[in-house]
Every structure is written in C-alpha cells, then in structure tokens.
Amino acid sequence: MEPSSPESKSKRIILTVVVFLLFGAWLYYVGWASKISARTVLMPEIPEWSTYLLIGSITGLTAAIRTLYKRPERKTAIQALNYFTGWFCLGFILSLNGYDTATYLLPGKIISYKSSYELRYPGPSRGKFGRCEAGLWIEDKSTSRWIELCTNKMDLDKNIQQGMQLVWVSARTNRIGSYIMSYTFIYN
Incomplete structure (x- = not known):
C-alpha cells in the first residue's frame, strides 16, 4: 500500500471542510425556512x-x-x-418551504388590518418535540385563510386584557402569500 502524498491529503481535507460547510449551511437554511414557514400563509391556488x-x-x-x-x-x-x-x-x-421563503423574500406590500382571533390549547405541533403551549388562530385578509401561530399562556396573559376581541396584524403580502410580521391585541 502506497503512502498518500501530502497533496492528496490536503485535497481530502479541503473537500471534507467544503462538505461540512455545505451541510452546515443547509442545516441553517432548514431552520431559518421552518421559522419563516410558521408565520406564512400561502394563497389557496x-x-x-x-x-x-x-x-x-x-x-x-x-x-x-x-x-x-x-x-x-x-x-x-x-x-x-x-x-x-x-x-x-x-x-x-x-x-x-420554497414557497414560504419566496413569500418572505420577494417584494410585496406591507398591509395592516383588524382580524378576529381564536385561542386553542394546546397550540400547533413543534415537530417531534411536542406542541406549543397555546395556538393563536388569525384570519389573514389577503389570502382569506386562517393561520395558527405558536404562543404561550404567559404572553397571552400579558398582552390580552378583558374585552380585547380583535387583533391588529401587520403582514408582508405578495402574489404567493402573506408573512405575518407582527400582531397586537386591540379592543373592538
């Protein structure tokens, strides 16, 4: 068996580093895209x-x-x-999550609107690691679809007061869908 040359060892090391960097970049993208996906609602078509x-x-x-x-x-x-x-x-x-990231990255307009909401316990699934403590259902005006956002009881208790029946939503919207940027509970 021939000993490998220093040039082939350095090529293998460089290739290994590149593969690990690409794999790390892909893992980062998957995490980033799934966070975006949790706040994105697509057009029905x-x-x-x-x-x-x-x-x-x-x-x-x-x-x-x-x-x-x-x-x-x-x-x-x-x-x-x-x-x-x-x-x-x-x-x-x-x-x-390609459509979700396209909704987030492509240009569109930012809209704000009032929406009714509904709370559900427990909230949406977090993959195989359980569920969110609470789910906040909001109707998106541009897609006419409902989206469930992950939240918890402590945030809800802090932000919702007696008589608040609507939520003020800010969303970035385009022809693919809407990305919910923020929401605030308001009085009717």
Whole structure:
C-alpha cells in the first residue's frame, strides 16, 4: 500500500471542510425556512405539495437516467431505482418551504388590518418535540385563510386584557402569500 502524498491529503481535507460547510449551511437554511414557514400563509391556488413532489421526481429521474446512460453495461434497474430514490428525496427535501421563503423574500406590500382571533390549547405541533403551549388562530385578509401561530399562556396573559376581541396584524403580502410580521391585541 502506497503512502498518500501530502497533496492528496490536503485535497481530502479541503473537500471534507467544503462538505461540512455545505451541510452546515443547509442545516441553517432548514431552520431559518421552518421559522419563516410558521408565520406564512400561502394563497389557496398555490400547488405546494404537487410542486415539491414534481421537483423531487424530476431530480430523481434525471439522476437515474444519467446513471443508466453513463455506463449502461454496468448498471442494473435496481441501481437506477436506488439513484432515483436517493435523488428524489434530496430534491424533495431541498424544495420544502420554497414557497414560504419566496413569500418572505420577494417584494410585496406591507398591509395592516383588524382580524378576529381564536385561542386553542394546546397550540400547533413543534415537530417531534411536542406542541406549543397555546395556538393563536388569525384570519389573514389577503389570502382569506386562517393561520395558527405558536404562543404561550404567559404572553397571552400579558398582552390580552378583558374585552380585547380583535387583533391588529401587520403582514408582508405578495402574489404567493402573506408573512405575518407582527400582531397586537386591540379592543373592538
């Protein structure tokens, strides 16, 4: 077995650092996008899940076909299926929350409006780590859809006083959806 040269060791180290940086950037994006997604409501006509499945399918098919044409004598249908499955999952995961981040990043107008609200206990799910203590349901005027925001009983007790039946909402809105920037409880 030949000892590896210092140049190949440095190339491996650089490649490893780049892979870890890309993975770290992807993890940061996933966290950032999921925070945005919790405050975003999309227009009813946006085909969110269909788009994510389509992107995953196109990515998977491209990888499978490319694999079969690269060296067809060495590839089997099972290997092509494995490539399709892996790349489908990657394309699907990378496209998740794409509409939500587009709603947040694309230009639009900032609107403010009064809305009715509803409180529910417990609140929305926080993934596999449980649920929020309370959920605040707000009707978004630009999309005519309801969104559930995560909150807790202490914040609600501090901000809601007797007789406050409405919420004043500030939202950034565009043709894709609305991003709820802030809300304040108000009297009718």
